[in-house]
Amino acid sequence: MAQTRDNTKQAQVIDENLKRVYQDMLDQKVPDRFLDLLSQLKEQEQKPEQGGSSR
Helix, strand or coil: CHHHHHHHHHHHHHHHHHHHHHHHHHHCCCCHHHHHHHHHHHHHHHCCCCCCCCC
């Protein structure tokens, strides 16, 4: 019985720590370089294909 409570407490601590780490990742700013790359991709998608070449 005590083992079960210990396991439950450990699982709860692990759960809280994982949630904290995940939230920290969500709170981080996206690097400018990555935002620039996303912008470039978006621009390429919006441009009509030139030269009629297919990929």
